[in-house]
Amino acid sequence: MKYLFVIMSGLLFCFYTDYGWSATSASLVWESSYTKTSPAIDGKMDKIWEQAKPLTVVVREAMGGDNPAEVVLRALHTDGTLYVLAQWSDDTKSDMRDPYIWNADKKEYERPSKPDDQFALEFPLSGNFDIRMITLTHEYSADVWHWKAGRGNPVGWVDDKRHTISQKSIQGGVEYSMGGHGNVYIARLMDEGTSSYFIKPKPASFEGNVVDSFEQRQPAGSVADVRGKGTHDGKGWTLEMSRKLNTGHNDDTVIDQNKDNICAIAVLNDELYWDHSTSEEITLRFVNHTKK
Numbered sequence: 001m002k003y004l005f006v007i008m009s010g011l012l013f014c015f016y017t018d019y020g021w022s023a024t025s026a027s028l029v030w031e032s033s034y035t036k037t038s039p040a041i042d043g044k045m046d047k048i049w050e051q052a053k054p055l056t057v058v059v060r061e062a063m064g065g066d067n068p069a070e071v072v073l074r075a076l077h078t079d080g081t082l083y084v085l086a087q088w089s090d091d092t093k094s095d096m097r098d099p100y101i102w103n104a105d106k107k108e109y110e111r112p113s114k115p116d117d118q119f120a121l122e123f124p125l126s127g128n129f130d131i132r133m134i135t136l137t138h139e140y141s142a143d144v145w146h147w148k149a150g151r152g153n154p155v156g157w158v159d160d161k162r163h164t165i166s167q168k169s170i171q172g173g174v175e176y177s178m179g180g181h182g183n184v185y186i187a188r189l190m191d192e193g194t195s196s197y198f199i200k201p202k203p204a205s206f207e208g209n210v211v212d213s214f215e216q217r218q219p220a221g222s223v224a225d226v227r228g229k230g231t232h233d234g235k236g237w238t239l240e241m242s243r244k245l246n247t248g249h250n251d252d253t254v255i256d257q258n259k260d261n262i263c264a265i266a267v268l269n270d271e272l273y274w275d276h277s278t279s280e281e282i283t284l285r286f287v288n289h290t291k292k
Contacts (some may be wrong), residue, residue: 005019007195011147011202013108013130014053015035015166017048019164024122025194026061026087026211026214027282027286028055028057028279028281029282029283030053030055030057030073030075030263030281030282030283030284030285031052031053031055031075031078031130031285031286031287032052032075032076032082032284032285032286032287033051033052033076033159033287033288034076034077034078034286034287034288035048035051035076035077035078035083037239038077038078038081038083038147038242039044039083039085039242040070040240040272041083041156041172041227041228041229041240041241042229042231042240043229043230043231043238043239044231044238044239044240045083045085045087045238048076048269049074049085051076052074052085052215053074054072055072055073055074055075055282056070056071056072056073056280057070057071057072057073057265057280057282058070058071058279058280059071059265059266059267059277059278059279060066060263060278061276061277062131062266062276062277062278063191067277069089069267069277070088070089071086071087071088071265071267071279072086072087072088073085073086073282074086075287077245077257078200079106080244080245080246081242081243081245082162082243082245083098083240083241083242083256084121084240084242085110085162085238085239085240085264086119086237086238086239086241087123087234087237087238087239087256088234088236088237088267089118089236089269090117090232090235090236090237090268090269090284091117091235091236092269093117093149093150093232093234094114094115094117094150094152094211094269095114095116095149095153096114096116096150096151096212096213097114097115097116097130097148097149097151097213097214097233098112098114098213099109099111099114099210099211099212099213100203100210100211100212100213101201101210101212102206102208102209102211103207103266103291105204108202109202109203109211111202111213112192113257113269113272114260115142116148116149116150116151116270117149117230117237117270118146118147118148118149118152118265118266118267118268118276119146119147119230119237119265119268120144120145120146120195120265120266120267120268120276121144121145121241121264121265122142122144122145122163122264122265122266123142123144123253123255123261123262123263124140124141124142124143124253124262125140125141125143125162125194125251125253126140126141127141128140128258129140129142129262129281131264131278131279131280131281132164132291135165135183135184136167136178136182137186138165139165139166139167139168140164140165141162141163141164142162142163142164142253143160143161143162143251143252143253144159144161144162144188145158145159145160145161145226145227145228145238145243146158146159146160146242147290149228149230149232150212150214150261151214151216152194152195152196152197152216152219152228153228153230153231154216155196155197155216155217155218156227156228156229157196157219157224157226157228158226158228158241159190159226160190160221160223160224160225160243160252161188161189161190161191161193161196161223162189162190162221162249163189164186164187165184165185165186165187165189166184166185166231167182167183167184167185168185169185170185171187172187172188172189173185173186173187174186174187174210184241191221191222191223191225191249191251191252192221192222192223193219193220193221193222193223193250194217194219194223194224194252195219195224195226196217196218196219196220196224197214197215197216197217198213198214198215198217199213199214199215200212200213202273222247222251222252223251224285225243225244225247225252226241226242226243227242228239228240228241228242243255245257255284258286258287260283260284260285261281261283261284261285262281262282262283262284263281263282263284264278264279264280264281264282265278265279265282266278266279
């Protein structure tokens with residue numbers, strides 16, 4: 001199975017870099033409008049969002065560029081904080097990650113793999129930013145706001161993380177062989193601090209056929225820089241996120257109101273990480289023509 005994965009990875013890589021989903025685009029400009037009133041981070045599109053200009057972004061499978069889907073983005077900012085609204089279609093609400101499933105024959109819980117819905121917003125930190133994580137041409141680090149429907153979302157928090165992609169072995173990196181073309185090392189690390197959730201012990205006795213395997217808590221430190229809440233209406237997600245433009249932490253990108261800021265998004269619709277869909281590069285631009 002490992003050999004098959006390596007060969008498939010190599011084929012997908014060749015298709016993706018030479019013929020597939022391109023990461024070069026200067027046409028996606030996402031405007032953030034100034035506001036004196038901060039939106040509530042509750043996963044609802046309040047009236048204040050009407051002053052934000054919508055941008056429709058197409059995401060495609062990162063490996064191969066298939067199955068395009070649309071995400072509508074909006075952005076607002078105060079003097080010190082960026083607010084983001086993202087909406088996308090998803091007719092299956094997946095808001096539990098790897099729950100405990102009762103096995104009636106064994107009379108015990110098992111924990112099979114089951115993804116939750118996820119969304120990520122990524123800003124360059126250092127190096128030659130490329131939305132393609134499986135790349136043999138670029139090395140970079142990125143600041144990632146990683147929303148997870150089944151983990152931080154119940155208490156309104158988003159994981160603040162960083163991704164590092166390299167062709168050399170790196171601390172915390174997972175090695176991906178590219179079918180004879182070389183190796184890529186990807187490290188996906190939480191920022192410093194305590195996250196908003198943890199895995200709770202398996203129940204010793206029956207508590208229901210499906211039991212959440214995560215428990216929430218108050219986060220602290222740099223990992224707790226991003227607030228976020230998503231709601232599902234049966235047809236799709238509405239997600240709100242917010243973060244200070246400058247958190248004061250060296251593992252976060254400083255978002256500058258006075259210049260264009262490059263970013264990208266990713267969507268995981270009930271998928272594991274390697275099945276995620278990504279956008280092209282997006283230019284986040286701050287405008288002040290709607291001050292209120």
